[in-house]
Amino acid sequence: MIKPNHRTSWHLAALLLLFVSPAGPIHAQDASVEKAAPETLQEEAGELAQPDVPALPADSGSPPATPVPEDPDWMEDVDVFFGKWVVTPLYRVLFFDFWSDRWVPAGTPEKVTCPNPTCRHSHDVAALYPDSKPPIVIPCPDCGTDIPTGAKVPLVVLWLFVGALFFTIRMGFINVRGFWHAIQVTLGNYDKPGEKGEVSHFQALASALSATVGLGNIAGVAIAISLGGPGAVFWLIVAGLLGMSTKFSECTLGQLYRKVDPDGTVSGGPMHYLRDGLSEIGLGRLGAVLATIFALVCMGGSFGGGNVFQVGQSLEMVRSMVPFVDAYPWVYGLVLVFLAGIVIIGGIRRIASTAEKVVPAMCGLYVLASMYILAVNYVHVGPALVEIVTKAFTPSAAYGGFVGVMMTGIRRAAFSNEAGLGSASIAHAAAKTDEPVSEGIVALLEPFIDTVVVCTMTGLVIVVTGVYDSSRFPECAEFIADGKGAPLTAVAFSTALSWFPWLLTIAVCLFAYSTLISWSYYGERCWSHLFGHKTALVYKIIFLGFVFLGSIVKAQNIIDFSDLMILSMAFPNILGAALLSGKIRRALDDYWHRLKTGEIKTSAEMQKGIES
Amino acid sequence: MNWLPRKTVVVPVDFSSDSFAALDTAAKLAADKADLRVIHVLPELEPAEPGVIWQTIDDADREEHAAKALEAELLKRGHQGLAVRVCFGDPGHQIADYAEELDAGLIVISSKGKSALKRLLLGSVADRVVRLAHCPVLVLKR
Numbered sequence: 001m002i003k004p005n006h007r008t009s010w011h012l013a014a015l016l017l018l019f020v021s022p023a024g025p026i027h028a029q030d031a032s033v034e035k036a037a038p039e040t041l042q043e044e045a046g047e048l049a050q051p052d053v054p055a056l057p058a059d060s061g062s063p064p065a066t067p068v069p070e071d072p073d074w075m076e077d078v079d080v081f082f083g084k085w086v087v088t089p090l091y092r093v094l095f096f097d098f099w100s101d102r103w104v105p106a107g108t109p110e111k112v113t114c115p116n117p118t119c120r121h122s123h124d125v126a127a128l129y130p131d132s133k134p135p136i137v138i139p140c141p142d143c144g145t146d147i148p149t150g151a152k153v154p155l156v157v158l159w160l161f162v163g164a165l166f167f168t169i170r171m172g173f174i175n176v177r178g179f180w181h182a183i184q185v186t187l188g189n190y191d192k193p194g195e196k197g198e199v200s201h202f203q204a205l206a207s208a209l210s211a212t213v214g215l216g217n218i219a220g221v222a223i224a225i226s227l228g229g230p231g232a233v234f235w236l237i238v239a240g241l242l243g244m245s246t247k248f249s250e251c252t253l254g255q256l257y258r259k260v261d262p263d264g265t266v267s268g269g270p271m272h273y274l275r276d277g278l279s280e281i282g283l284g285r286l287g288a289v290l291a292t293i294f295a296l297v298c299m300g301g302s303f304g305g306g307n308v309f310q311v312g313q314s315l316e317m318v319r320s321m322v323p324f325v326d327a328y329p330w331v332y333g334l335v336l337v338f339l340a341g342i343v344i345i346g347g348i349r350r351i352a353s354t355a356e357k358v359v360p361a362m363c364g365l366y367v368l369a370s371m372y373i374l375a376v377n378y379v380h381v382g383p384a385l386v387e388i389v390t391k392a393f394t395p396s397a398a399y400g401g402f403v404g405v406m407m408t409g410i411r412r413a414a415f416s417n418e419a420g421l422g423s424a425s426i427a428h429a430a431a432k433t434d435e436p437v438s439e440g441i442v443a444l445l446e447p448f449i450d451t452v453v454v455c456t457m458t459g460l461v462i463v464v465t466g467v468y469d470s471s472r473f474p475e476c477a478e479f480i481a482d483g484k485g486a487p488l489t490a491v492a493f494s495t496a497l498s499w500f501p502w503l504l505t506i507a508v509c510l511f512a513y514s515t516l517i518s519w520s521y522y523g524e525r526c527w528s529h530l531f532g533h534k535t536a537l538v539y540k541i542i543f544l545g546f547v548f549l550g551s552i553v554k555a556q557n558i559i560d561f562s563d564l565m566i567l568s569m570a571f572p573n574i575l576g577a578a579l580l581s582g583k584i585r586r587a588l589d590d591y592w593h594r595l596k597t598g599e600i601k602t603s604a605e606m607q608k609g610i611e612s
Numbered sequence: 613m614n615w616l617p618r619k620t621v622v623v624p625v626d627f628s629s630d631s632f633a634a635l636d637t638a639a640k641l642a643a644d645k646a647d648l649r650v651i652h653v654l655p656e657l658e659p660a661e662p663g664v665i666w667q668t669i670d671d672a673d674r675e676e677h678a679a680k681a682l683e684a685e686l687l688k689r690g691h692q693g694l695a696v697r698v699c700f701g702d703p704g705h706q707i708a709d710y711a712e713e714l715d716a717g718l719i720v721i722s723s724k725g726k727s728a729l730k731r732l733l734l735g736s737v738a739d740r741v742v743r744l745a746h747c748p749v750l751v752l753k754r
Contacts, residue, residue: 198663207662262627262681263654263674263698265663349659356665430662521660533655534702 090564094156094571101150105136106401109149112138116145123147151403156567160414163574164242167249170581171588175244178441179448181595185438186445189602196260197432201442204431208424208443210359211306211518212450214511216416218366218504219313219485221458225468226480226488228408229399230384231391233459235409240451243419244444249577249584252440253277254425255433256587268429269522270294270422270569271529274576283579290572295526297568298423299539302526303546304562305415306423306519311336311550314512317486321505333551337544339513344520344540355514362507363454369503370457373496377464384463414567416455417447421566422573423522435600437591440584458489465492516547619717622649624707624737625682630722632689634752638720639691641750650696651710652682653703671700704740712746719745722752 113122121142125134128141138147168175184190186201199207224232250270257276258268271291278287311333319326343352374381392409395401399408418424424446431439462468467488470477479488486508493500520543527539577584594600601609623638625631635650642648654674663669675698682696699706711719723738742749 198661199666199668203666203668204662207665262652262678264677265657265661265669265674343659347656347659349664352659353665353667427662517660521658524658524660536658 087561087564090568091560094564094568095152095154097152097154099148100153100403101148102137102146104150104153104401104403105395106149106151106404107395107398108134112147112149114140114143114145114147116140116143119143119145125149151401152407153403154407154411156570157407157411157414159574160420160567160570161239161242161410163420163570163578164239164246166578167581168242168245170585171245171248173245174248174441174588175241175444178248178444182441182445184602186442189604190435190438190600191432191603192434192606195432195434196264196266198264198266198430199432201431201433201439204428204439205442205445206360207356207430207518208427208446209363209449210356210514211423211427211522212416212418212446212515213359213363213454214306214416214515215310215313215486215508216305216412217450217454218458218489218508218511219316220412220416221455222462222468222479222485222488222492223483224408224412225459225462226483226485227399228405229391229396230387230459230463230468231394231396231399231405232409232412233388233456233463234392235406236413236455236459237452239410239413240417240419240447240455243413243417243447243451246419246574246577247417247424247447248440248444249581250420250422250425250573251428251443252436252584252587253577253580254429255431255436255439256583258429266430267525269426269525270298270573270576271526272429273425273580274572277580277583278576281579281583287576290576292530294422294569294572294576295529297565297572298526299523300565301421301423301562301569302519302523303543303565305566306515306522307543307546307562308550308553309562310512310515311547312553313484313486314508315551316484317490317505317508320487320490321501330548330552333548336513336516336551337547340516340520340547341544343517344524344543345537352514352517355510355517358510359514362510363449365503366507367453367457369493369500370461373461373493373500374457374464376496380464380466381460384460388459388463411567413447413451413455414570415563417450418566419447420574421569422577423519423569426522426525427518435591437587440588461492462489465495467492467495619643620647620649620714622651622707622711622714622716622719624651624653624703624719624721624741626652626703627682627685628722630752632685634720634722635686635689635691637750637752638718641718641720645694648691648694649710649714649716650682650686650691650694651699651707652678652696653699653701653706654678656700674698675700702740703737704744707737707741708744708746716747718747719749720752721749 109125111122111124114120119140119142121140123138123141125138128134128138134149136148136150138149139145140147186205188200188202191200221233221236224236228235253273254268254270257273258266259272260266271294274294275284275287275291278284278290315325315329315332318332319329325332339351342348392405393402396405399405414420424443428439428443431442433439467473467476468480470480473491476488476491478484479491490501490504493504520540523543524536524539528536531538591600621638621642623631623635625635635648638648639645654671657664657669657671657674661669678698679696682698683692686692686694686696697710699710707719707721710716719741721738721741723736738749738751742751
């Protein structure tokens with residue numbers, strides 16, 4: 001009974017993949033002949049990691065997580081094809097690093113491994129350069145190939161960081177000066193009756209948060225620390241603080257260019273502001289192109305970071321707790337497909353509604369649980385904080401040097417809080433307000449809650465308990481090596497109370513589910529923008545296909561693909577938002593002036609005015 | 613011009629100027645203004661839309677909003693007092709169903725310009741109405 005099912009599941013998944021990729025199985029078989037793709041995948045996997053990490057075997061790109069993969073060759077073919085024609089080209093463009101590993105030192109490695117696939121010899125650096133410091137590029141003594149030992153500066157991460165810095169300065173540190181006002185607006189102190197929109201400020205924020213608070217906060221931070229060390233937490237927080245300005249800018253734009261339909265519903269987001277906003281400043285053609293690119297990559301992001309990543313990482317958590325799921329992971333996938341399907345295709349609204357409403361409560365519970373662990377380990381909190389700050393500036397070869405640590409932190413922060421990706425502005429556009437800037441200000445709380453509070457809690461718990469250090473927790477070595485972030489966090493939680501991982505598992509499943517639902521909405525908006533509302537069912541079926549894939553495919557390149565897609569949303573979005581930054585600044589200055597002169601009144605003041 | 617003696621004429625309106633132009637044409641064709649029926653079709657709500665999640669919008673609300681907006685727009689264009697109907701779902705089906713329900717004599721619709729990509733994927737609403745309708749359909753080329 002089980003075996004045939006198992007087999008069908010693999011075939012179904014493979015079919016789905018082929019359905020998504022433009023070419024058929026013939027090409028997939030072609031690609032399996034040339035085993036070029038796993039090589040590049042290795043580069044990705046080893047990126048920012050220490051150079052002396054032993055190279056993965058060439059075909060380790062797709063170790064199936066299922067215990068008895070019936071048809072691994074077939075899956076591998078698809079995997080290799082996917083890696084070669086989708087992930088690798090995307091990777092080359094997005095993570096183009098300007099060969100920075102040749103001029104940004106990562107510190108002094110102990111060992112280096114030749115990147116030449118025919119050589120692959122390991123060399124002891126101290127033996128090669130006994131007295132002097134080694135150069136950034138070491139020629140391999142056996143084959144002469146250059147071995148870079150520097151840190152990589154990927155284009156997209158640099159883009160996100162420079163973008164966040166730009167918006168922070170351009171908007172006059174709105175992330176600091178708007179903070180208190182943001183809380184007041186969220187509490188409804190500035191609400192006026194009869195404003196256009198769908199939901200209140202708080203509800204819009206909660207909806208956007210349900211998409212952002214997910215496995216990125218629990219698993220992503222653990223991955224960041226295992227790749228970048230405790231110092232990554234520092235850069236994560238910095239990126240979160242700066243990301244508040246980016247989020248403010250994109251959500252203000254989302255409100256400025258939203259469309260209110262005659263029936264009172266609202267649609268907005270980067271597809272709208274890139275197209276309409278840029279055409280207003282005479283860049284109509286660029287705007288149309290950027291809006292289309294955004295809609296495409298946002299759909300990709302909804303399959304990847306908003307879907308496969310969530311399913312895959314929450315599955316790791318569940319299978320470490322429930323032996324049955326460990327044996328039959330596809331059951332978990334099917335359950336999620338069913339639960340998501342009855343909502344997004346079946347139209348049963350109550351479930352999605354409940355799941356999204358408990359997210360803020362779950363968030364609070366998670367933060368409380370983290371604080372409990374910190375309280376239990378209070379003696380370690382001080383040293384952990386010192387370690388986080390000092391390691392952020394100490395070049396360590398193991399973590400790719402100063403730059404490597406910084407890049408890891410920023411990358412995981414963006415993945416978690418979505419600042420600069422533009423997705424949240426789709427949700428924030430629905431807020432009931434006649435003041436676009438006020439919703440932008442509410443939105444800046446999002447990276448704060450997501451990254452500065454929730455991610456920092458995860459980070460502190462992991463650093464304080466020390467689980468990232470495999471010399472102290474040998475059982476965690478496997479999680480660190482395989483990029484299984486959620487179980488690592490679970491081990492950290494279990495050090496305090498044995499039943500905490502259960503609480504975490506429930507939280508993780510809820511976060512994953514609500515993120516799935518929210519992202520399906522983002523993706524559906526983008527699909528409708530490109531192909532019309534009527535064909536949205538096609539999108540939804542593909543989306544559910546990816547949910548199932550997330551539970552059976554362990555292939556590194558499909559997870560990399562999600563990372564790539566979600567981060568690449570930053571290219572059209574930040575470019576467009578930066579070009580429109582003058583407009584945002586004018587709107588902000590106007591709003592701020594009216595706020596300071598008392599022209600914008602709180603609800604209480606207006607009430608008084610009516611009474612007197 | 614008494615083109616159709618006392619038969620109802622259905623005109624779908626989507627707030628575009630083309631669709632209001634179709635209404636002008638229909639007004640000329642119909643024997644009496646009372647025979648004109650205006651229909652507006654709204655898409656179904658997405659279950660994950662923020663307003664649906666927080667239960668702040670529903671179909672009754674949307675119907676009321678859309679009818680109000682449509683009446684205001686009709687007043688502006690000199691078509692006050694027309695019977696207005698708001699439906700939910702696929703425009704092609706809803707328009708054809710409504711015409712059948714009324715036993716209408718004619719549907720007047722503009723063939724709207726869409727982008728080439730969307731036309732290829734979707735066809736136009738007019739195509740679908742022509743295919744599904746049980747009565748004559750007048751398609752106005754823009």
